Amino acid sequence: MPLLCPPFLSRAATILVAMQAIAAAAPSSSGEAGSKTDLAALLRVQADVQKLLPRVRPALVAIHAGGGTASGVIISPDGLLLTAAHVPGAPGKEMRVIFEDGSVTTAKSLGLDKTTDAALAQLKKRTKPWPYVSLSREIIKAQPGEWCFALGHPGGFDKARGPVLRVGKIIKQTANSLHTDCVLMGGDSGGPLFNFSGEVIGIHSQIWEGRDQNVHVSMAPFLRSWDEMQKSRVIKVWGIGAGGYLGVATVMNDALELEVVDVLESSPAKKAGVQAGDVILSVNGEAMTDQQQFSATVRARAAGDVLKIGLRNGSKDRELSVKLAQKPLEE
Amino acid sequence: MTKEKIRMTKDFPKPTDKRMRPACHADAHRLVRFGQFSVLFLLVTFSASADSPRATLPPEQRTNGSQTLASLSSLEPLTLPCSARIESILGRAICTATIVGTDGYILTKASEVPELEKVRARLADGRTASLREVHRDVKIDLVLAQAVGITGLKAVSFDPSKGLTLGQWLCSTGDTGREPRLGIVSARRRKIPGAGAALGIRMDDKASKVARGVRIIGIASESPAEAAGLREGDVLIKIAGKVVDQFRRVHELVNTRQPGEVIEVHYLRKNKEETCRVRLASRTKVLQNWEGEDFANGGISLRSDNFPEVLQHDIPLYPTDMGGPVATLEGRVVGINIARADRVTTFALPTEAFWTETQKHIQADRHPPKAVPVE
Numbered sequence: 001m002p003l004l005c006p007p008f009l010s011r012a013a014t015i016l017v018a019m020q021a022i023a024a025a026a027p028s029s030s031g032e033a034g035s036k037t038d039l040a041a042l043l044r045v046q047a048d049v050q051k052l053l054p055r056v057r058p059a060l061v062a063i064h065a066g067g068g069t070a071s072g073v074i075i076s077p078d079g080l081l082l083t084a085a086h087v088p089g090a091p092g093k094e095m096r097v098i099f100e101d102g103s104v105t106t107a108k109s110l111g112l113d114k115t116t117d118a119a120l121a122q123l124k125k126r127t128k129p130w131p132y133v134s135l136s137r138e139i140i141k142a143q144p145g146e147w148c149f150a151l152g153h154p155g156g157f158d159k160a161r162g163p164v165l166r167v168g169k170i171i172k173q174t175a176n177s178l179h180t181d182c183v184l185m186g187g188d189s190g191g192p193l194f195n196f197s198g199e200v201i202g203i204h205s206q207i208w209e210g211r212d213q214n215v216h217v218s219m220a221p222f223l224r225s226w227d228e229m230q231k232s233r234v235i236k237v238w239g240i241g242a243g244g245y246l247g248v249a250t251v252m253n254d255a256l257e258l259e260v261v262d263v264l265e266s267s268p269a270k271k272a273g274v275q276a277g278d279v280i281l282s283v284n285g286e287a288m289t290d291q292q293q294f295s296a297t298v299r300a301r302a303a304g305d306v307l308k309i310g311l312r313n314g315s316k317d318r319e320l321s322v323k324l325a326q327k328p329l330e331e
Numbered sequence: 332m333t334k335e336k337i338r339m340t341k342d343f344p345k346p347t348d349k350r351m352r353p354a355c356h357a358d359a360h361r362l363v364r365f366g367q368f369s370v371l372f373l374l375v376t377f378s379a380s381a382d383s384p385r386a387t388l389p390p391e392q393r394t395n396g397s398q399t400l401a402s403l404s405s406l407e408p409l410t411l412p413c414s415a416r417i418e419s420i421l422g423r424a425i426c427t428a429t430i431v432g433t434d435g436y437i438l439t440k441a442s443e444v445p446e447l448e449k450v451r452a453r454l455a456d457g458r459t460a461s462l463r464e465v466h467r468d469v470k471i472d473l474v475l476a477q478a479v480g481i482t483g484l485k486a487v488s489f490d491p492s493k494g495l496t497l498g499q500w501l502c503s504t505g506d507t508g509r510e511p512r513l514g515i516v517s518a519r520r521r522k523i524p525g526a527g528a529a530l531g532i533r534m535d536d537k538a539s540k541v542a543r544g545v546r547i548i549g550i551a552s553e554s555p556a557e558a559a560g561l562r563e564g565d566v567l568i569k570i571a572g573k574v575v576d577q578f579r580r581v582h583e584l585v586n587t588r589q590p591g592e593v594i595e596v597h598y599l600r601k602n603k604e605e606t607c608r609v610r611l612a613s614r615t616k617v618l619q620n621w622e623g624e625d626f627a628n629g630g631i632s633l634r635s636d637n638f639p640e641v642l643q644h645d646i647p648l649y650p651t652d653m654g655g656p657v658a659t660l661e662g663r664v665v666g667i668n669i670a671r672a673d674r675v676t677t678f679a680l681p682t683e684a685f686w687t688e689t690q691k692h693i694q695a696d697r698h699p700p701k702a703v704p705v706e
Contacts, residue, residue, distance in 0.1 A: 039405065039406075039660060042500055042660060043500070043660060046499060046660075049515075050496060050497070050498045050499070144386050144388035145388050149498075154673070160521050161519055162518055165497055165515065167515045168394045169388060171387060172388065173386075184675065207674075211629075211674070212393060
């Protein structure tokens with residue numbers, strides 16, 4: 001199986017570190033991808049999309065599961081399917097899968113990551129290989145300003161209409177997601193977002209009201225939790241196997257500070273003396289300003305690493321040393 | 332762990348919805364079909380702070396941002412000067428028109444302007460004019476009109492639309508003809524079947540005890556009925572001049588009409604007879620929006636179905652942008668926007684659907700048969 005990828009589990013930390021480096025350098029580098037487009041450049045985008053479409057389109061499917069309709073994409077010849085976790089909702093669910101020509105088969109959901117909305121499913125076995133596309137392993141390449149395109153079945157499968165294409169740009173990359181201006185709606189859930197190499201870089205997941213607010217699960221949670229998901233496990237804690245584990249839940253409080261709301265039992269944080277109500281100021285001297293930055297910073301370290309965490313409670317500042325552990329499978 | 336999420340699955344309408352009970356009759360019996368095809372989606376509210384340190388593409392560099400749109404400047408003469416804003420007398424935007432004759436002929440979306448005398452055109456140069464109806468084609472939802480007393484306009488000449496391919500760029504006008512917008516051909520060219528018109532009411536299937544009539548037991552959000560001021564508990568007694576004493580009769584009278592048509596409704600409220608005028612909408616629109624959920628984030632056109640052939644594109648537009656011209660980046664004007672259908676879908680009528688006819692009507696209007704002089 002080409003996509004069994006233990007190497008990625010060990011590389012995940014590297015990916016996150018690299019992502020941070022890019023984020024810091026972004027103001028200077030983003031001008032390149034997003035600088036003035038001219039008509040010729042737009043026409044090149046069109047030519048690229050149209051060249052890739054015949055190749056990637058057969059791997060798109062519509063999914064009927066639990067009374068709703070959604071989308072998915074096949075990523076191996078033996079029928080592994082990526083979709084959004086909220087489509088099957090649980091492992092072992094039977095789903096009806098419909099191809100563009102109207103032909104129907106079934107799939108069973110494998111594992112899913114409820115924290116990032118990533119899910120894996122397996123199509124019914126057949127001797128002939130399934131049409132498939134590759135997924136991108138270069139997560140950091142999906143940077144703001146890059147062109148991308150989305151396929152899906154918004155509103156449900158419609159044979160006369162066929163799949164619906166959207167072309168747009170990446171607006172933002174976060175630890176687990178991509179935001180684009182490829183406009184999505186209900187029924188697109190689980191469908192693929194492609195880069196201009198024809199590789200899957202995202203799975204449609206969420207929308208907000210604004211038309212530029214379309215969120216796709218990036219390949220990061222898939223690559224990070226691949227083995228777990230293949231074993232039909234449900235991941236309820238952010239990012240199993242993705243580096244160090246601290247064991248705190250945080251919120252941005254009213255003062256826009258990163259505040260600890262819960263410290264999990266027997267976690268490294270608990271042992272080190274982190275308490276609910278503490279405000280996290282820094283990690284290893286780096287100021288912490290939001291949750292994603294904090295998560296990424298922690299996850300970038302391996303289990304066993306020691307972090308110095310700057311905390312404030314009331315008017316009292318203190319610093320604690322925490323030895324990171326391996327994340328428990330489920331809690 | 333770091334996100335507070337509110338998850339919800341969007342189903343329209345919810346399977347548990349009372350409207351699904353066979354005992355009562357929505358004026359939209361296709362509810363069941365939509366029930367089967369509820370659609371999965373996840374909505375999330377983030378608690379993360381707004382100013383993430385991660386790079387975010389500035390709005391001007393996005394697909395419909397000012398810098399990207401600047402690359403369309405050579406194409407703007409094809410669309411922007413040939414568009415006009417159709418507004419109410421008070422200046423509220425209603426829809427967009429495409430100018431098709433230098434002497435004031437325009438095309439716009441018919442169902443948005445049932446009474447042209449109640450609207451006016453505001454041209455790209457700022458001039459305003461009242462409109463005279465020349466020809467209304469209900470089948471394709473297009474009306475040809477003339478801006479009275481206006482000359483010297485720039486008119487669109489429509490080109491054949493055959494050969495457009497999935498993924499091909501298209502540009503059009505947003506903000507009622509005042510700004511360029513970019514998108515692609517996003518799905519197959521096809522016929523959009525009609526699901527009929529609807530009031531947006533749920534009716535009691537039992538005969539009203541109060542009087543001969545049909546009692547309203549539910550009103551859809553933002554529906555024609557709601558807009559006309561109808562309320563739960565009102566008893567319908569006459570529709571378009573015909574007596575109604577059964578919900579089936581209401582169905583018949585409403586469903587055979589076109590979205591956009593205005594019908595007169597007589598009803599009883601607190602035993603007093605009242606009258607209102609209801610402007611019908613597509614059944615599809617009423618159903619999608621029954622719960623007041625805006626699936627387009629900006630609204631759906633009153634009529635969004637029943638077209639013999641449309642092009643589908645993903646240009647981010649609003650219902651008020653319908654009636655504007657659609658061009659390729661090669662500079663061919665290939666159609667006219669006819670319906671905003673949902674968050675990802677706009678339909679445009681291809682040139683072939685209307686242009687030959689339109690030119691004939693303009694010719695006939697410019698050169699009416701001469702009256703024979705009486706000797």
